Amino acid sequence: MKKKNNVKSIIQALIVDLLFWVYILGCLSYLSNNWFEFKVEYRYIALIALVLTLLFFLLGDSIGRKIFYKSKKTFKKWFKSIWGWLIVISLVITFVVGWNLVEVNPYKFFTKFKNAGGITSGIFNPSIVGYKLTENSFEELRENDVPLIILEKLEYIKNKSYTTKKVFLKDLEKKLNENELINYKSSILKYAQKNSNMLNKALNALAETIFLALLATIFAIPFAFILSFFAARNLMPKTFIGNSVYLVIRTIATIFRSIEAIVWAIIFSVWVGIGPFAGMLALMIHSIAALTKLYSEQIENIDPGPVEAIKATGASTLQTWVFAVVPQIISPYLAFTIYRWDINVRMATIVGFVGGGGIGLLLLQQQQLLRWHNVGLIIWLIAAVVWTMDMVSAKVRAKLAEM
Amino acid sequence: MKNILEIKNLHKIYLGGIHAIKGIDLSVKEGEFLILLGLSGSGKSTFLRCLNRLIEPTSGEIIFSGQNVERAGGKSLRNIRRQIGMIFQQFNLIKNISALTNVLTGKLGYVSLIHSLGFSRIKNDVNLAEQNLKRVGLIDFKMKKIRNLSGGQQQRVAIARALMQNPRLILADEPVASLDPATADSVMRYLGELNKKDNITVICSLHFLSLARKYGSRVIALKDGEIVFDGSPREIDEKKFKDIYGQEAEEVEIR
Numbered sequence: 001m002k003k004k005n006n007v008k009s010i011i012q013a014l015i016v017d018l019l020f021w022v023y024i025l026g027c028l029s030y031l032s033n034n035w036f037e038f039k040v041e042y043r044y045i046a047l048i049a050l051v052l053t054l055l056f057f058l059l060g061d062s063i064g065r066k067i068f069y070k071s072k073k074t075f076k077k078w079f080k081s082i083w084g085w086l087i088v089i090s091l092v093i094t095f096v097v098g099w100n101l102v103e104v105n106p107y108k109f110f111t112k113f114k115n116a117g118g119i120t121s122g123i124f125n126p127s128i129v130g131y132k133l134t135e136n137s138f139e140e141l142r143e144n145d146v147p148l149i150i151l152e153k154l155e156y157i158k159n160k161s162y163t164t165k166k167v168f169l170k171d172l173e174k175k176l177n178e179n180e181l182i183n184y185k186s187s188i189l190k191y192a193q194k195n196s197n198m199l200n201k202a203l204n205a206l207a208e209t210i211f212l213a214l215l216a217t218i219f220a221i222p223f224a225f226i227l228s229f230f231a232a233r234n235l236m237p238k239t240f241i242g243n244s245v246y247l248v249i250r251t252i253a254t255i256f257r258s259i260e261a262i263v264w265a266i267i268f269s270v271w272v273g274i275g276p277f278a279g280m281l282a283l284m285i286h287s288i289a290a291l292t293k294l295y296s297e298q299i300e301n302i303d304p305g306p307v308e309a310i311k312a313t314g315a316s317t318l319q320t321w322v323f324a325v326v327p328q329i330i331s332p333y334l335a336f337t338i339y340r341w342d343i344n345v346r347m348a349t350i351v352g353f354v355g356g357g358g359i360g361l362l363l364l365q366q367q368q369l370l371r372w373h374n375v376g377l378i379i380w381l382i383a384a385v386v387w388t389m390d391m392v393s394a395k396v397r398a399k400l401a402e403m
Numbered sequence: 404m405k406n407i408l409e410i411k412n413l414h415k416i417y418l419g420g421i422h423a424i425k426g427i428d429l430s431v432k433e434g435e436f437l438i439l440l441g442l443s444g445s446g447k448s449t450f451l452r453c454l455n456r457l458i459e460p461t462s463g464e465i466i467f468s469g470q471n472v473e474r475a476g477g478k479s480l481r482n483i484r485r486q487i488g489m490i491f492q493q494f495n496l497i498k499n500i501s502a503l504t505n506v507l508t509g510k511l512g513y514v515s516l517i518h519s520l521g522f523s524r525i526k527n528d529v530n531l532a533e534q535n536l537k538r539v540g541l542i543d544f545k546m547k548k549i550r551n552l553s554g555g556q557q558q559r560v561a562i563a564r565a566l567m568q569n570p571r572l573i574l575a576d577e578p579v580a581s582l583d584p585a586t587a588d589s590v591m592r593y594l595g596e597l598n599k600k601d602n603i604t605v606i607c608s609l610h611f612l613s614l615a616r617k618y619g620s621r622v623i624a625l626k627d628g629e630i631v632f633d634g635s636p637r638e639i640d641e642k643k644f645k646d647i648y649g650q651e652a653e654e655v656e657i658r
Contacts, residue, residue: 305495309561312455313568314485314512319519323508327497 006069013064014053020063020090021049027093034100056082063087122372126380128199131168131192132161140191146184150176154188161197164373168192198374202362202381209358210385212276213344216283221337223288227253228295229321234307235299249292256289261347262354269355279356283344294336295329302328335397342393346386407433407572407604408454413463415449415628423449424460425628431606433571436598438619438636439608440647446628447608451574454606455487456480468571485512488565488603490594492577494557496549502560503545506532509567535563539593555586562593573597575607579614587611591618612636612644 025048029040056062060071061082078084133154141151153175162168172188173181229235231249236242264282272278302325310324352360359382366374408431415424423446431437439447452458454465456472465472467483475483488509496505507522507529514528522528536542539559541552549557558578565573575594579587595618597603609615615622616636624632624647632639632647639647 303495303498305491305493306497308457309489309491309495309564310508310511312457312484312487312489312574313509313564314481314483315508316481316511316516318516319511322516322520323511324497327500331499 009068013062013067013069014057016064016067017053017057017062018049020086021052022046024090024093025049027097030097031093031100056086118370118372119375122374122376123379124376125164125166125373126377127164127371127373128377130161130197130199131165131189133158133188133192135159137191141187144187144191146187150180150184153180165189167373198366198371198377202359202374202378205359205362205378206381206385208276209348209352209360210345212280212356212358213283213341213348216280216287216344216348217337217341219280219284220287220291220340224291224295225333227288227292228299229325231292231296232299234302234304235321235325250296253289253292256285257293259286261286261351265351265354265356274355274357274361276357279348279351279358279360282351282356283347286347287340287344291336291340294340295333298329298332298336299325331400335400338393338396338400342389345389349382404432404434406430407468408606409464409466410454411464411466413450413453413465414461415446415453415458416461423628424453426463427628427630429623429630429633431604433604434598434602435604436595436618436620437604437606438615438622439606439625440610440612440615440622440632441608441625442648445625447625448576449628450625451489451576451606451608454574455484455489457489481512485568486571488568488570488573490558490561490565490573490575490578492580494549494554494561496557496560496564498550499548501546501548502536502541502552502563503529503532505549505560506535506563506567509535509564512568532563532567535566536560538566539563553586554582555590558582558586558590559593562590562597566597570603572604572606575605577608577610580610584611587614588617594618612639615639 022045025040025045029045032038032040053062053064057065059073059082061073063083063086065071066074066083073081074083078087135158138151138154138158141154142148154172156175157171160171162171168189169185172185176184227249230245231253233246236246261282264285265279268278268281269275272281306324306328307320310320315323348356348358349360349363352358352362353364355361359378363375363378363382366378408429410427410429413424413427414422416422427450439450441447449458453460454467454472456475460473463473467487470479470483472480472483497508504523510522510528510531511519518525533542533545536545539562541556541559541563544552544556549560552560561578573594578594579590582590591614594605594607598605598618607619609619616639619636622632622634622636622639623630626647632643
């Protein structure tokens with residue numbers, strides 16, 4: 001018996017050591033390739049690792065021996081033994097490789113801030129009010145006794161839309177001299193059409209996102225509600241069938257939940273085409289899985305007393321669920337559902353980036369067109385909605401908890 | 404009088420190997436008020452729950468008014484359960500719905516799911532539930548949520564729920580253990596009244612000997628899953644009480 005154990009722990013120790021050396025040598029060869037363009041073939045790595053493993057094993061002091069097959073030497077303090085220093089070396093190498101792989105570059109972080117100037121100024125000057133000199137504006141300016149010379153000078157920015165006042169004024173300054181500016185700036189600003197197309201567009205897209213999230217949540221509720229009963233350990237009979245149903249539903253829910261909504265959105269945007277419907281389907285699938293888990297855990301946490309009492313009255317299984325389980329879970333279910341809607345609104349933005357429609361798609365478009373003032377506007381709108389949803393859902397959930 | 408309940412060689416062994424009930428033989432006559440005494444862990448709760456199969460007995464025979472309980476399944480088990488009311492130490496009511504609805508759930512064994520979904524709109528059922536609430540003196544509280552009622556009131560709602568079943572037998576698992584002494588006596592008085600007026604057999608586990616003497620017509624004492632005493636409550640003097648509780652208590656303290 002003892003001999004068998006010995007063989008087993010020797011093998012375990014050897015495997016750990018071999019994996020350790022393969023990892024260390026792999027890291028070293030990556031670095032040598034990166035810095036000196038010197039490639040080491042895999043078979044040499046394997047061979048050297050094997051040799052080192054055997055060498056340190058025979059020396060009686062290595063990580064594998066420390067864990068599985070202790071010798072006298074492994075009982076020494078870490079800084080007096082080989083295994084301790086092997087761990088230190090491996091940590092250092094891991095850090096160096098990590099630094100290289102992630103391309104950490106503090107210099108860039110501190111010197112290239114001006115690259116973000118566009119988006120930063122966009123965030124601080126969102127295009128809430130837009131400026132545009134339309135045919136109407138010209139008409140009105142003429143009626144208000146603005147001389148023709150000025151109007152002719154303005155011709156070149158006719159129908160051009162500006163996202164902020166600052167940019168609009170800059171263009172005015174190019175053609176008009178100082179005197180003209182002082183005299184006519186206020187009336188030009190007054191009659192330039194002031195509603196920003198982007199604000200309308202963004203609000204529409206935002207509504208799309210909120211409703212998309214709402215529908216995804218609503219459609220997920222019935223599925224998750226029914227599935228949750230079969231995914232609750234305390235409701236499933238402790239028979240083979242009961243256990244299998246529980247396991248299958250729980251496993252599928254876990255798998256579906258671990259696939260991010262963004263991946264589902266990619267799948268569905270190919271399936272049903274880019275747009276809010278794809279986004280809704282993605283969020284729905286993810287919500288079903290997440291809610292099934294949350295709901296069923298809620299069922300597992302209910303007070304078993306009423307269930308026992310209702311069973312004792314001679315109620316059927318379904319009646320027991322309806323009368324003893326449902327009343328206990330209804331308000332936490334509502335709370336979870338509202339919370340989920342809240343999460344879905346946030347996720348819907350991200351999902352939009354990969355073809356799920358709504359505000360995310362708009363944000364992506366504006367970002368690619370480098371319209372930073374529009375991007376700024378969209379970011380503020382998203383923040384406002386997320387903040388509001390967060391607050392409202394917290395309030396509602398607090399009220400539900402009292403019920 | 405006729406036997407309402409006959410138990411032969413009842414055993415319960417839990418999955419972990421704990422032998423909770425070790426061969427209990429017992430006959431209960433119709434109209435008896437049977438008190439179960441015994442320390443916590445002596446098997447009282449397990450025994451009561453085996454009688455209506457909330458816990459599956461391992462072996463033995465249970466006959467409830469001619470029907471075989473341990474072999475019943477599905478419909479016939481429902482049929483047996485609905486004739487046996489049950490009252491619990493923790494009341495086991497649904498806390499966030501009204502007293503009236505809780506009482507109505509006593510009727511579940513008699514009706515279909517569809518019927519029960521419309522309970523509050525079915526006049527006969529509601530009337531019966533209100534009558535039962537009146538019997539326990541809580542008609543003014545019918546629309547109150549259970550969580551807003553006191554412990555004694557909750558236990559009385561639980562009695563009304565059991566009455567709703569029109570039961571021939573009531574199993575009470577330490578019904579007064581979480582109540583103060585005055586409330587405990589009033590709850591026991593309701594059980595006593597049901598036993599006398601409605602001729603409902605009661606099996607009730609208790610810790611107070613005074614209440615056992617006052618309401619019980621027969622006492623059974625359990626110790627380690629076996630019956631160690633069976634007789635009239637008057638036969639239990641201080642010495643017998645110590646035999647049931649005292650020596651055990653010392654053992655418990657050592658543990």
